[in-house]
Amino acid sequence: MEVIVQPTPAEAARIAAMLIARAIERKPALVLGLATGGTPLHLYDELVRMHREEGLDLSRVRTFNLDEYLGLPPDHPASYRRFMKEHFFDRTNIDPRRTFVPDGLTQDIPRHCREYEELIESVGGIDIQILGIGSDGHIGFNEPTSSLASRTRDKMLTAQTRRDNARFFASPDDVPNSCLTMGIGTILDSRQCLLLAFGSHKADAVAAAVEGPVTSMIPASALQFHADAKVLVDEPAATKLKLRAYYDYAYRHSPVLQ
Numbered sequence: 309m310e311v312i313v314q315p316t317p318a319e320a321a322r323i324a325a326m327l328i329a330r331a332i333e334r335k336p337a338l339v340l341g342l343a344t345g346g347t348p349l350h351l352y353d354e355l356v357r358m359h360r361e362e363g364l365d366l367s368r369v370r371t372f373n374l375d376e377y378l379g380l381p382p383d384h385p386a387s388y389r390r391f392m393k394e395h396f397f398d399r400t401n402i403d404p405r406r407t408f409v410p411d412g413l414t415q416d417i418p419r420h421c422r423e424y425e426e427l428i429e430s431v432g433g434i435d436i437q438i439l440g441i442g443s444d445g446h447i448g449f450n451e452p453t454s455s456l457a458s459r460t461r462d463k464m465l466t467a468q469t470r471r472d473n474a475r476f477f478a479s480p481d482d483v484p485n486s487c488l489t490m491g492i493g494t495i496l497d498s499r500q501c502l503l504l505a506f507g508s509h510k511a512d513a514v515a516a517a518v519e520g521p522v523t524s525m526i527p528a529s530a531l532q533f534h535a536d537a538k539v540l541v542d543e544p545a546a547t548k549l550k551l552r553a554y555y556d557y558a559y560r561h562s563p564v565l566q
């Protein structure tokens with residue numbers, strides 16, 4: 309894994325946006341895997357800015373979101389479809405027909421999950437997967453003990469995740485207890501992963517994912533098996549990393565990033 313520490317979330321997000329913009333220039337029909345939550349907001353803002361001010365063309369890009377709450381209609385204020393529409397899709401020239409978010413209202417979960425996987429495969433797989441990390445080390449909604457080979461499926465949320473995400477709902481009791489999520493195997497199939505993590509409350513999860521053993525107790529540690537995973541963090545999220553000096557040296561001497 310390549311760890312890039314930046315002074316602020318905005319600076320880390322700028323690097324991620326630059327990598328995505330370059331990839332779109334090379335391949336206009338890029339397939340992007342998208343994440344929700346507070347973490348990717350700077351990244352979406354920067355991509356929107358690049359679209360408006362620098363002509364970044366997203367019209368042929370396809371997007372697949374990692375996850376969705378079960379039981380929430382797409383227009384629910386806390387649904388991930390609505391989140392993506394407000395923070396990203398409606399602010400760019402992305403074609404809504406090329407955006408995919410798991411359907412939280414599906415009546416046939418196994419079939420819907422199978423079709424989601426087949427759709428990703430039919431467009432050639434995900435080129436760049438954006439990821440956040442839960443304070444318990446989850447990616448997507450793959451909670452601790454998720455199979456490292458898992459595919460898109462339904463998953464029960466932990467009490468901690470429901471507490472962490474309660475701020476997006478009118479009341480903590482409104483947080484659904486289950487979701488649909490790409491699996492860890494699905495995420496590992498993407499060609500590149502960009503994991504973003506900001507704030508001191510992510511420091512333990514980041515250190516465990518990057519420098520700890522690979523374990524389903526820290527689902528993000530599975531990224532150690534990914535051939536091209538970059539971890540972009542701000543200073544507070546980097547405080548528990550042991551090899552910090554090495555990461556900084558590698559970043560300063562990276563021909564791709566400098």
Ligand code: GLP
Pocket residue numbers: 343344345346347348374375439440441442443446447448449469473
């Ligand atoms: C949710 C999402 C994850 C996200 C995590 C972190 O659980 N399903 O994809 O990474 O929250 O959220 P935040 O970025 O708000 O800290």
